[in-house]
Amino acid sequence: MIRPGRTALVAYFSMEIGLNPLMPTYAGGLGVLAGDTIRSAADLGVPMVGVTLLHRRGYFYQRLDREGRQSEEPVAWTISDFAEPLEPRVTVEIEGRRVQVRAWRHVVTGMSGHPVPVYLLDTDLQENSPWDRTITDSLYGGDAHYRLCQEMVLGFGGFALLQALGHDHIYRYHLNEGHAALLVLAMIEAAIGAEPRNGEVPPEVIEKVREHCVFTTHTPVPAGHDQFPADLAHRVLGTRRCELAQACQHQGALNMTLLALRGSRFVNGVAMRHGEVSHSLYPGYPIHSITNGVHAVAWAAPAFQSLYDRHLPDWRYDQLSLRYAISIPGTDIWAAHRETKLALVDEVNRETNAGFDRDVLTIGFARRATAYKRGMLVFHDVERLQRLGKQVGPIQFVFAGKAHPQDQEGKEMIRRIHAMRGQLSVAYLANYDMTLARLLCAGVDVWLNTPLPPMEASGTSGMKAAMNGVPSLSVLDGWWVEGHIEGVTGWSIGEKVEACGSPPEEMQACHAAALYDKLEQQVLPLFYKDRDRFIEIMTHTIAINGAFFNTQRMVGQYLRNAYRLVDQAVNGA
Numbered sequence: 001m002i003r004p005g006r007t008a009l010v011a012y013f014s015m016e017i018g019l020n021p022l023m024p025t026y027a028g029g030l031g032v033l034a035g036d037t038i039r040s041a042a043d044l045g046v047p048m049v050g051v052t053l054l055h056r057r058g059y060f061y062q063r064l065d066r067e068g069r070q071s072e073e074p075v076a077w078t079i080s081d082f083a084e085p086l087e088p089r090v091t092v093e094i095e096g097r098r099v100q101v102r103a104w105r106h107v108v109t110g111m112s113g114h115p116v117p118v119y120l121l122d123t124d125l126q127e128n129s130p131w132d133r134t135i136t137d138s139l140y141g142g143d144a145h146y147r148l149c150q151e152m153v154l155g156f157g158g159f160a161l162l163q164a165l166g167h168d169h170i171y172r173y174h175l176n177e178g179h180a181a182l183l184v185l186a187m188i189e190a191a192i193g194a195e196p197r198n199g200e201v202p203p204e205v206i207e208k209v210r211e212h213c214v215f216t217t218h219t220p221v222p223a224g225h226d227q228f229p230a231d232l233a234h235r236v237l238g239t240r241r242c243e244l245a246q247a248c249q250h251q252g253a254l255n256m257t258l259l260a261l262r263g264s265r266f267v268n269g270v271a272m273r274h275g276e277v278s279h280s281l282y283p284g285y286p287i288h289s290i291t292n293g294v295h296a297v298a299w300a301a302p303a304f305q306s307l308y309d310r311h312l313p314d315w316r317y318d319q320l321s322l323r324y325a326i327s328i329p330g331t332d333i334w335a336a337h338r339e340t341k342l343a344l345v346d347e348v349n350r351e352t353n354a355g356f357d358r359d360v361l362t363i364g365f366a367r368r369a370t371a372y373k374r375g376m377l378v379f380h381d382v383e384r385l386q387r388l389g390k391q392v393g394p395i396q397f398v399f400a401g402k403a404h405p406q407d408q409e410g411k412e413m414i415r416r417i418h419a420m421r422g423q424l425s426v427a428y429l430a431n432y433d434m435t436l437a438r439l440l441c442a443g444v445d446v447w448l449n450t451p452l453p454p455m456e457a458s459g460t461s462g463m464k465a466a467m468n469g470v471p472s473l474s475v476l477d478g479w480w481v482e483g484h485i486e487g488v489t490g491w492s493i494g495e496k497v498e499a500c501g502s503p504p505e506e507m508q509a510c511h512a513a514a515l516y517d518k519l520e521q522q523v524l525p526l527f528y529k530d531r532d533r534f535i536e537i538m539t540h541t542i543a544i545n546g547a548f549f550n551t552q553r554m555v556g557q558y559l560r561n562a563y564r565l566v567d568q569a570v571n572g573a
């Protein structure tokens, strides 16, 4: 699509990037999306570099005790197995201290050999104070002060490091979520020099910065947006930087979303509905939608990779050809699914002794354990579930997901799901990560998603399932609004988002009832009594959703709509 050249034209900034299942540099969906973006950019030959933090201690390693109580440990990993340290050092002024930053380089190589280097910023240098050495240790760790220092390193340190490495022809800076918004201030500062008269930035300077910035927002509710109290921001950034473009004066705070919105020419949400919701939150800003995807080759299980290799030989290069999955015989799809399911069932039994049965309908639910994802919704009426199991057909549930160390509600949710084991066939797998996600999303029969609308910006794990022919049973929120065709690509929970009222408790009971109805009338009868129809749905899941909800399509949209790079390449610029 784009001719490989030596000059990087796009710099992709993200607080977390899931580069390799063995590198703990991501926490969840945001980081996995960032990694899939970079993998597809490398495949397409996009002249891109990535910038993130090293996260020496990772997010955390999750242990669950016999009661499902979570404890956290730092992740131990050998950095030099995955990245090489680079020479240049840059300085970032944080709270008046001069903090030294260096980078490690990890290269993602595309299918045809095109490299996308990713720079992992690191402050663990002898020159720094003991506390400053820990700034790049723990992803989403510490308090607001710690995270603001991390965002200083990402925005100011990342910008300076790209210059020091000779990446001085960057044409687009992509801010993946508000964590990267200080990049806007770094660029303004570079444009006007270090000594502005009084914080006033000439409009043409802001205009020039905006021309180069693209911002993707990932959170549909104001409370989810990163912001810091003005006094903290003044202390950490220093008054001069805080005054640039009145950055710290958004209702008495440094609001990273607003800073990024003001500093970017192109802004997008991560699904159609999320773009609309974001636009209503920030009416002054045009907000586009570019729906998320997943990297097809990374998320198709080995059995599906070889199935596609046999039937759709172009699929690795051209994911639109997954559309022709309608020509694959159902028996072959079922055989591949059988293989992925057995791998999962064996793993569940080995890890949890849950005694899962290979022939029983298996429903999967795995994502961050946090309140709005409503992991307990499916257990709203345990008796009805037990009745369904006896009268229509048995069900087994597999769960996984980490709660943020400070999210007590999320931790309680894990305990309560865990406790369901006494009454139903339920397993909770510990330490959900990309490796486990590969096994889980591919190996279940149905992928369940029950977020509280409109909280799910997009969601991507249902897309990973779709790459393996696994249909979703989901509330109509996020990507499912556009991925769902009833009885063709899966099933909705509640016919319309509006159909279930709006107080969360009312919605809870209404969604649960809708979920049981769907299981009783559609999913269970199809699975147990009309297997051919069930396999048809699996086929459409691949053909319709696999062909669209992938990062090859998504990166193409960023190239054309956000970076405006395709015309440039065609014109030879």
Ligand SMILES: *Cc1c(COP(=O)(O)O)cnc(C)c1O
Residues within 6 Å of the ligand: 027, 028, 029, 030, 032, 366, 367, 368, 432, 433, 434, 437, 458, 459, 460, 461, 462, 464
């Ligand atoms: C894909 C993925 C997620 C995101 O799941 P959602 O359904 O989008 O919430 C979270 N964690 C891991 C490890 C993943 O692979």
